[in-house]
Amino acid sequence: MSAVPVSAIPSTAANTRWIQLGLALIVMMAISSPQYVWTLFTKPFGETTGASLAALQITFTLVIVLQTFFSPVQGYLIDRFSPKLMIAVGAALSGLGWVLSAYATSLIGLYLTYGLFCGIGTGIVYVGIIGLMVKWFPDRRGFAVGVVAAGYGMGAMFTSFPITAMLESSGYQKTLITFGFILGAIGFVAALGLRAPRSGEISVRASVLQVAGRDTKPADMLRQPIFWLMFCMMTMMSTGGLMVTSNFANFARDFGVANALVFGLAALPLALTFDRIMNGFTRPFFGWVSDQIGRENTMTIAFILEGIAIGLLIYFRENPLMFVFLSGVVFFGWGEIFSLFPSTLTDTFGTKHATTNYGFLYIAQGIGSILGGPVAALLREATGSWLPVFTIVIVLDILTGLLAYFVLKPKRARLLARSA
Numbered sequence: 001m002s003a004v005p006v007s008a009i010p011s012t013a014a015n016t017r018w019i020q021l022g023l024a025l026i027v028m029m030a031i032s033s034p035q036y037v038w039t040l041f042t043k044p045f046g047e048t049t050g051a052s053l054a055a056l057q058i059t060f061t062l063v064i065v066l067q068t069f070f071s072p073v074q075g076y077l078i079d080r081f082s083p084k085l086m087i088a089v090g091a092a093l094s095g096l097g098w099v100l101s102a103y104a105t106s107l108i109g110l111y112l113t114y115g116l117f118c119g120i121g122t123g124i125v126y127v128g129i130i131g132l133m134v135k136w137f138p139d140r141r142g143f144a145v146g147v148v149a150a151g152y153g154m155g156a157m158f159t160s161f162p163i164t165a166m167l168e169s170s171g172y173q174k175t176l177i178t179f180g181f182i183l184g185a186i187g188f189v190a191a192l193g194l195r196a197p198r199s200g201e202i203s204v205r206a207s208v209l210q211v212a213g214r215d216t217k218p219a220d221m222l223r224q225p226i227f228w229l230m231f232c233m234m235t236m237m238s239t240g241g242l243m244v245t246s247n248f249a250n251f252a253r254d255f256g257v258a259n260a261l262v263f264g265l266a267a268l269p270l271a272l273t274f275d276r277i278m279n280g281f282t283r284p285f286f287g288w289v290s291d292q293i294g295r296e297n298t299m300t301i302a303f304i305l306e307g308i309a310i311g312l313l314i315y316f317r318e319n320p321l322m323f324v325f326l327s328g329v330v331f332f333g334w335g336e337i338f339s340l341f342p343s344t345l346t347d348t349f350g351t352k353h354a355t356t357n358y359g360f361l362y363i364a365q366g367i368g369s370i371l372g373g374p375v376a377a378l379l380r381e382a383t384g385s386w387l388p389v390f391t392i393v394i395v396l397d398i399l400t401g402l403l404a405y406f407v408l409k410p411k412r413a414r415l416l417a418r419s420a
Helices: 011-030 038-049 053-069 071-080 083-101 107-136 141-158 160-170 172-191 225-245 248-254 267-293 295-315 320-332 337-349 354-383 387-419
Strands: none
Touching (some): 011 083, 011 141, 011 172, 038 053, 038 160, 038 172, 053 071, 053 354, 071 083, 071 107, 083 172, 107 337, 141 160, 160 172, 225 295, 225 354, 225 387, 267 295, 267 320, 267 337, 295 320, 295 387, 337 354
16 A cells, blocks of 8 residues: 555644544553563462462463453444543553452452453453554554554553562552552543544545455454455464463573573563564554555565564574574564554455454454463473474464465455455
8 A cells, every 4th residue: 555645634634643643652551561561460469369370370361361352342332332432441441450459369359350350441442542543544554553552562661660669669559559540540531532533534545545445344344255364364473473472481591591691681681671672663663664565565574574583593592692683573573463464454344343343353362372372382391392383483474474465465456456
């Protein structure tokens, strides 16, 4: 898709949509911490509940499952009712989950507070924000979705150190209550400024309309083979990426580089910090690239790049400096799925039902989270090596990149030609 000049959009709407993007970014950053700083609370939660780490991790699984598997319902409610209201409620639920979990003294209590409230709340916000941005930015859809997705992926960078400091000084309960209120309030207030574009407010040139599919209802979309092709591709990329991310610390230790020094810093935490930055930066970057050269072309480049980077990571696995650098390249080639797939889906099936439609596609991320961690760990235990795990990831990456170019691209072209 070629970009449309801002002049094709009325000046008032052009200003409004950038304000909408800024507010959406704030909300996404406000709800990122329940997922990305969960690991900081596992020790105090374990001490309070007396539960094992495996039992505690079910809380984290609940957050991901509720966020993804219920996203079609959440998307439907957002499309049917006010996006502003639903997203504000989601942000408030996310913060409330932290506040209530501070008083949980059992596993069930933890599941019903942190797991339930944070999972549902973050799911409503994530799907709702993506659905709004694809409507506000038909000409820069990949870039806009990438920006807000980066906010979710990198937002916890601004809370990790303050939360760590407060945990040490004030304990986990006060930390959860304080940050639950702060983050919930920030997300709630920012969400009140969000809205969908009004009829005729966003007008674009024919060059964009020619590559946009007709508005398709979710039930009709689910009958289209091209949707299931995208669903399988996103599942494959999610599974491969999460095989790496969920076991990163484990194979770093097995490779003997976790505690090696790189520029005076331990390789593992340095790699994790670098990876988070790259995982955020890649989303708007490749989203912008896809606006210029096309979604499928960008997918092919990014997905195969990740496969090559993982192969090089294995080859240089005993070199701490290369390990840190290549791990960042791996995340750079993976995180863009959260900008490319929703943009491609909306390009194909229109904007009217975009939020609900993406809710169905987003389930692929939930399946990937289930397959990625457990399957990789079981394969490592069965073979005694991480090499089979990485081999699978490389195959999934390259296969998905080839599917994007040789299968998805011609199928979408034929579908859009029929729509036109």
